[in-house]
Amino acid sequence: MQHSLGVAIQRANNALARDTDQFAKTLGLTGRQVSAINYIADHETERDVFQRDLEQEFNIRKATASSLVTAIVAKDLIIRVPATNDARYKRLLLTPKAHQIAQKIAAFFAASERRMQALLANDFEPTRQHLQLISRTFTANTTADHDSDNDFN
Template identity: 30%
Template sequence: MCKEIESCCTPIAPPWEAPQVIPAQLRRVNNLIFRKIGQIARTNGVEAVTPMHGWIMEYLYRHSETPVFQRDIEREFSITRSTVTNILQLMERKGYITRRSVEQDARLKQLVLTEKGRQFHEDTMRALHQTDEYVASLLTEEENTELLRLLNKLYLGLK
């Protein structure tokens, strides 16, 4: 075998550290944030509520004066119908929400927080705010502003 072929066919040793590909790094950070949310949620007594349940309860709480339907949750959180269906069924079984028929269209079901859901919402929001404060404290105010600007730019570009 000639030297030229030998040198081009020699396997290159992998780098010691995986490349910092943006989606992979976002996923790692997301996993760590969810772990922190879980840790803080346990200290607030809301470990039974997943972060997504908390965000949906917050959305329902914020929109309590207007009818909210499953499609609104799908759009707001950019998740598929089947995923939302599973999440809402579990939330209903746990007593956080109810589905009410709408007079104009019996097929539509309005999503409404129960009293238990409202209480969990308050406790969950406290845990989410504590997590947000913790994560924000890891960066300067300018870094937080720039990070949010860039994340929003990615969100709008990928939407």
């Protein structure tokens, strides 16, 4: 197993998560919280952002996304606002306080991205594409496996 691609991906993911957590701690947040704030900051001006968008972007379950949003709301960093076309859905918007730290978060992620690009050089884009393919394939297989399990109920 020492040459397993899955283990190598998991180790790299853990290293990136620890790096993000260390940065997030300086802001009194978790790594997942800074990632969510960064995602909302990147998208809120172009379209409505909902909790389900966080679920899809970070491949997390509904309950995990709900806990994440609740924690960020409690820190007065995002607010839930009814969607313009359907009040049952709540848009996620950054508060002024979150907009201030969003710039620091964006700078951190940009620096991380530059570090990875420098490490991988010409292999950066093919590596990114292959990792996306792995993610899509395994996510689709997991969903299909769960769907086929329901066929027996």
